[in-house]
Amino acid sequence: MSTATIALLGQPNSGKSTLFNALTGLRQHVGNWPGKTVEKKEGTFTYGGTTYSVADLPGSYSMSANSDEEVITRDFIASGKADVVCILADSSQLERSLFMLADYAGLNAPCFLVLNMEDVAKEQGKKIDAKAIEKKLGIPVMMFSATDTKAYDKFYSTLERAIKEKPQINTSSLEKGYEKLNGYCEIKSQLDSNTPSGYTPMWLTAKVLENDKVVSAKLKNTLPDNKVKLIENLSNGNDGAIALGECKFAWIDEILNGAVSKTKTKAKLGKLDRIYTHRIWGKPSVVLTVVLGLLASFIPALPIMGIGMGINALNAPIREAMTSAGSPAFLTGIVCDVVIASLYFIINMLGFVFGVTLVFGLLEEVGVMARISYVFDNTMGKLGLQGKSVMPFLVSFGCTMGGAAGARVIDNWGQKVLTIALAWAVPCGAAWSIVPMLSTVFFGAGAPLIITAILIVMILHMWITAKIFSRGLVKEEDRYGMIMELPPYHKPKWGALFRYVLGRTKDTFFRVTKVVLIVCGIFWLLSFSSGSIEDSALYKFGVAIEPVTKIFGLTWPLFLAFIASSIGKEGAIGVISALFTGGSIFAATTGAAEKAANINEILLANVTRPEALAFIFAITFNMPCLVALAATYQEIHSVKWTAKIAAYYTLTALVLAFAAYRIGLVIF
Amino acid sequence: MKIGELKENSEAVVSGLNGDPRFIGRITSIGLTPGCRVNIIKNDKNRPILIYSRDTMIALNRKECDGIEVTEVRS
Numbered sequence: 001m002s003t004a005t006i007a008l009l010g011q012p013n014s015g016k017s018t019l020f021n022a023l024t025g026l027r028q029h030v031g032n033w034p035g036k037t038v039e040k041k042e043g044t045f046t047y048g049g050t051t052y053s054v055a056d057l058p059g060s061y062s063m064s065a066n067s068d069e070e071v072i073t074r075d076f077i078a079s080g081k082a083d084v085v086c087i088l089a090d091s092s093q094l095e096r097s098l099f100m101l102a103d104y105a106g107l108n109a110p111c112f113l114v115l116n117m118e119d120v121a122k123e124q125g126k127k128i129d130a131k132a133i134e135k136k137l138g139i140p141v142m143m144f145s146a147t148d149t150k151a152y153d154k155f156y157s158t159l160e161r162a163i164k165e166k167p168q169i170n171t172s173s174l175e176k177g178y179e180k181l182n183g184y185c186e187i188k189s190q191l192d193s194n195t196p197s198g199y200t201p202m203w204l205t206a207k208v209l210e211n212d213k214v215v216s217a218k219l220k221n222t223l224p225d226n227k228v229k230l231i232e233n234l235s236n237g238n239d240g241a242i243a244l245g246e247c248k249f250a251w252i253d254e255i256l257n258g259a260v261s262k263t264k265t266k267a268k269l270g271k272l273d274r275i276y277t278h279r280i281w282g283k284p285s286v287v288l289t290v291v292l293g294l295l296a297s298f299i300p301a302l303p304i305m306g307i308g309m310g311i312n313a314l315n316a317p318i319r320e321a322m323t324s325a326g327s328p329a330f331l332t333g334i335v336c337d338v339v340i341a342s343l344y345f346i347i348n349m350l351g352f353v354f355g356v357t358l359v360f361g362l363l364e365e366v367g368v369m370a371r372i373s374y375v376f377d378n379t380m381g382k383l384g385l386q387g388k389s390v391m392p393f394l395v396s397f398g399c400t401m402g403g404a405a406g407a408r409v410i411d412n413w414g415q416k417v418l419t420i421a422l423a424w425a426v427p428c429g430a431a432w433s434i435v436p437m438l439s440t441v442f443f444g445a446g447a448p449l450i451i452t453a454i455l456i457v458m459i460l461h462m463w464i465t466a467k468i469f470s471r472g473l474v475k476e477e478d479r480y481g482m483i484m485e486l487p488p489y490h491k492p493k494w495g496a497l498f499r500y501v502l503g504r505t506k507d508t509f510f511r512v513t514k515v516v517l518i519v520c521g522i523f524w525l526l527s528f529s530s531g532s533i534e535d536s537a538l539y540k541f542g543v544a545i546e547p548v549t550k551i552f553g554l555t556w557p558l559f560l561a562f563i564a565s566s567i568g569k570e571g572a573i574g575v576i577s578a579l580f581t582g583g584s585i586f587a588a589t590t591g592a593a594e595k596a597a598n599i600n601e602i603l604l605a606n607v608t609r610p611e612a613l614a615f616i617f618a619i620t621f622n623m624p625c626l627v628a629l630a631a632t633y634q635e636i637h638s639v640k641w642t643a644k645i646a647a648y649y650t651l652t653a654l655v656l657a658f659a660a661y662r663i664g665l666v667i668f
Numbered sequence: 669m670k671i672g673e674l675k676e677n678s679e680a681v682v683s684g685l686n687g688d689p690r691f692i693g694r695i696t697s698i699g700l701t702p703g704c705r706v707n708i709i710k711n712d713k714n715r716p717i718l719i720y721s722r723d724t725m726i727a728l729n730r731k732e733c734d735g736i737e738v739t740e741v742r743s
Contacts, residue, residue, distance in 0.1 A: 011697075062697035066690045096699040096722040103697070211689050238692050242685055245696030246703065249722075269709060269718075269725075279712045374727045377716050381729070481729020482716050483694050488725075 004163055005081060007055045007109075009073065010088030011100050012411070013487040015116040018146040018365060019088065020056040022496035026503045032637050033058075037413040038068050039637075047156050055082065059411055063103040064207075065214040069411075077109050078198025084162045085111040091121035091128055091143065092488055094260060095252055101137075102248035105174055106203025110166040112140040112158055119145045120490050125263040132259040138170035147493040173254060175202050177247040183234035184209060190227045191219075209240035273486070276371040286375045290394045293363060297355025297402075304351030312344040333528060334521070337586045342520045345568060346512055349401045349627050354505045356395055356402035361501055363391075364409050365492045370484065377482045383462070384470040386410060387482065389419040396426035400624035404631040405508065414473035417636045421469050421645045424624055424632075425461040427454060430569035431620050438573070441600050442612040450613075454620055457656065461621060465648075473641075508634050515630035520586075523567060527585040533578075538563075538585065552654050553614030553661025558607065562657075564589040565619040566650065567626045572619050573599060580606060610664030618657035623649040669740065672717055672733040674708045680738035681705055687735035698726060700736060 010016040021028075024043025033040045041056040057076060058069035065071050077085055087104060089097040094115065101113060115121075115130060134141035142158045144151050178184050187208055191201040196218050207215040208231055216235075220228050269277060275285050315336055322332045363369050373387030380389045388409055396403035403423040410416040427435065435454065439447035529535035542549075542556035549559040557579040565572040567589050574588030577596045596602060607615070623629060623646050633642040674680055682704045685692055699722040700706070709725065710718035716727040728736075 062693060064693040064697070066693045093722070093724045096724045099697050099699065210693070238685070238687075238689065241689060241692045242696060242702060245692075245701045248696075249699070249701055249704070277710055277712075277715070277718060279715070282715075370727075374716055374718075377727070377729060378714050481732045482727050483698055483729065483732055484727050485698065486718070486725040486727055 002050045003053070004050055004083045005053050005055065006159065007057050007076060007082035007085045008088065009057050009077070009085055009100065009104070009111075010059075010116075011061050011090075011097055012059045013367070013370070013485060014088040014090050014097060014100075015146045016056065016059070016088050017500075018493050018496055019086075019114075019116070020054060021500040022146060022152070022493060023052075024054055025496075025499040026506075028500075028503050030507070033072050036068050036072060037638070038072055039413070048160065050160075052159075062099060063107075064210065065212050071214055074107070077104075077107055078196075080109065080198055082109055084159070084166075085109050086114055086159070086162075087111055088114050088116050090487070091115040091117045092124055092126065093485070094121075094126075094128065094256060095249075096485075098252045098255070099248060101169070102174065102252055105169045105171045105251075106200045106206065108168070108198050108200060110139075110162060110168060112142070112162040112167065113137065114142055114144045114155070114158075116144050116146060117488075117490060118143045118151075119147065120488050124488075127261045129259045133255060136170070136255050136259075139167040140165075146496075147491050149495075171200075171202060174247070174251040177250055178202065178206060178244070181209060181240070181243050181247070183240075187231050187234050190223070190231055194222060195219075196222055206244055208235050210244050211235055211238070211241060270489075272489070273371065276368075276375065282375045286372050286390075287394065289363070289368060290372070290391055293359040294356070294395060294398060297352070297359040299355070300358055301351035301355035304354055305348050308344050308347035308351065311340060311347060315340050315344075330528070333524065333586075338517065338521050338524045341587060342516050343513070346509070346516055346627055349399060349625075350505060350509055350512075352399045352402045353405045353508055353631065354501060356399075356406050357408070357504050358497070358501045360391065360406045360409055361497050362492055365490075365497060367487045367489045369409060370486045373482065373484060374486060381481060383418075383422065383466040384474045385415050385419055385422075385466075386412070389415065389422075392419050392423045393426055396423040396428060396624075397432070398429050400424060400426070400428045400628035401512075401631040404628060404635050405504070407635055408504075412474075413636070414475060417638070417641050417645075418466065418469055418473045420632050420635060421473075421648075422462045422465055424628070424645065424649055425458055425465060425621065427458065427620050428569065428624050428628075430625065433570060434573050435616055435620055438603075438612065438616055441603055442607075442609050450616060454617070457617070457621070461652070465652075468648075469645075508631060511634045512627055512630040515633070516626050519626055520567065523564075523589070524586045527589075533585070536585070552618070552657045553611050553664070554618065554657060555607070555611060558611060558615045558618075560585070562615070562618050562622060562653070565625075566623050569619055569622070569625060573603075577602065609668040610661050613664040614657040614661035617660040618653045620653075621649070621656050622653040669738060670734055671706070671708075671719070671728070671736040671738045672711070672730060674711065674738065674740060676708055676711050678708050678740055679705065680708070680740045682736060683739045684737035685735060686737070687732075691732065691735055695732075695736065699724060700726075705741075706738065 008016050008020055023045050028043040031040050038058050043054045045052055057073040060070040060073055063074045087101050130141045130143050140158045140162050142154055184205055188201050188205040191204055195201055195204055204215055276282055319332055319336045376387035376390040380387050392403040392406040395406045404420050407416050407419045410419055439450040443450055526538040527536050533539050542560045546556040557576055561572045561575040564575040571589040575585055577599050578585050578588040580602050581596050629646055682700055682702050685695060704721055706719045706721040709720050716729050717733055719726050
């Protein structure tokens with residue numbers, strides 16, 4: 001059996017991810033490029049006795065050196081690791097999307113061109129003669145529609161042909177344009193021998209004229225000093241870059257001349273876009289879309305959550321069976337309290353992740369995501385983020401783990417981390433399930449005020465956190481405003497989307513389970529006691545540290561409930577209930593145990609109002625839960641940043657508790 | 669004039685680009701080069717400006733727009 005490597009290259013919205021998912025399905029691996037914070041997606045598939053490994057090259061608009069993504073992409077291509085590079089372009093916007101091909105021309109790796117979105121182009125009344133383009137370019141060119149299952153046979157045969165023939169782009173007429181530029185011939189003559197492998201002198205010369213720092217540095221290492229000097233004098237900044245851009249588009253016009261016919265239509269916004277881009281209704285309609293999407297995401301999520309419930313239902317029978325079989329309490333505890341309760345907890349939230357990944361993936365694929373970015377560009381830009389970041393924030397009102405999973409649509413790593421870090425400040429569904437109840441118990445009619453205060457603190461929190469974290473995360477060069485296309489809407493490819501979502505959910509499940517089992521295990525050990533609660537390590541720790549935690553307004557049961565809320569907020573009241581009534585702290589933490597019926601009286605008898613206020617703020621703004629922590633790690637692939645965010649939230653929650661307590665002491 | 673000064677539904681030709689290399693790289697790669705025709709689709713305050721050029725709807729941040737010089741054409 002033979003093997004081959006193909007690399008997928010294309011601008012954002014060229015349908016690259018759809019093709020990648022359709023080709024590789026569940027055989028995907030997501031990691032990081034070595035030493036870089038750029039996501040690396042690889043996968044495999046088998047066709048005609050050959051196993052292909054596919055590298056999905058990070059999204060970018062060109063082969064310049066403006067971002068890590070672009071440098072990684074072109075280094076990979078030049079390294080010769082790919083047997084063939086599949087370049088994707090959008091048939092409905094052919095002129096613009098062929099820029100990537102024009103910028104590629106001159107790299108040595110064999111390639112072929114896929115004109116995707118054939119269906120959209122047809123709808124727009126465009127006729128494209130792929131054969132004519134193929135003749136001019138000298139590489140295989142095919143029309144393609146990623147949503148059409150029959151199109152894949154054509155794709156595979158073109159791929160096989162490209163691997164056999166090793167075609168390269170005919171660049172002679174492109175170079176004729178280059179040769180008219182000042183300095184091109186002089187620089188190229190210096191490069192004709194002894195150039196870094198993978199690049200042609202033509203490509204390198206063009207990049208030198210574009211003032212490409214990475215290429216200049218490469219040349220400095222391989223060329224003698226006198227030549228480097230000569231070249232530096234000839235390259236001429238911005239004018240060169242603009243002139244080369246003009247050359248490339250002139251070449252594209254030449255290629256497309258006679259190969260594309262279209263009925264001239266005047267550009268205007270469609271009905272949906274008129275609403276989305278509306279000055280007043282734009283934002284509400286985007287928020288409504290996301291909220292409806294979230295509600296819709298519960299439909300696929302429910303069966304998964306049902307499995308979680310089913311697992312929890314096994315808890316009691318298994319416990320009984322183990323006890324009657326004479327298993328020691330310790331072992332029964334590990335199986336029932338740690339393993340089963342943790343799985344119940346994880347799978348419940350996993351349903352949400354599945355739903356959110358599916359709905360967000362869908363919004364991205366049909367083109368709605370670009371509109372969301374447009375509408376929220378200004379607002380999110382103030383936080384150093386992209387417009388898309390608004391989606392994870394909205395999702396986090398439901399579940400922070402879903403928010404973290406939703407941040408996947410953000411293509412810049414630093415902005416993704418910052419988005420997740422800010423999404424943590426949004427109180428999740430679990431917080432909303434206990435905060436109104438606690439507020440009502442302690443403050444009666446004043447509860448709405450507490451909720452309002454929480455929302456105000458949330459906004460301030462996000463603003464301050466953005467200031468603190470953005471310095472290390474969002475580089476000055478990424479703080480650019482939006483320069484982005486709004487692609488035409490197109491149909492999703494359901495099969496590929498589902499397989500992708502299943503794959504991601506599976507990965508999340510395994511990673512999250514590992515973390516949750518370990519941490520829950522430790523927490524359980526600390527809370528384990530053979531008899532009364534006073535025997536547990538957790539109790540001893542809580543009581544010993546109480547003089548300190550009281551400064552923050554937290555008595556030892558409240559502080560232990562605060563610690564437990566880092567694992568899961570829904571359990572916070574249950575933990576207090578367990579501490580005052582002698583139940584299992586651990587079962588209460590994961591929400592698997594019922595709380596005492598008279599919990600309101602227990603709370604009022606044991607907790608003062610300033611303490612309650614401190615506690616409400618402490619748990620609301622504490623880290624959302626252990627599963628969200630693990631999901632954050634899964635998305636950002638950085639232990640350092642995950643730990644930083646977690647520590648920051650634990651600390652700020654205590655600071656907020658302190659402030660709330662002191663204010664409470666003054667008021668009450 | 670700057671592209672942001674154009675009114676909705678007007679048509680113009682790009683006459684010049686100013687900015688750092690990264691901006692020039694981004695803006696040329698999305699198809700805005702000197703001589704290229706653009707239609708202004710939407711120009712609302714506090715939103716990116718929406719233009720149509722080379723068969724593509726493009727959203728441009730207001731600040732970035734300052735680097736794009738255009739000459740209006742009467743159609």
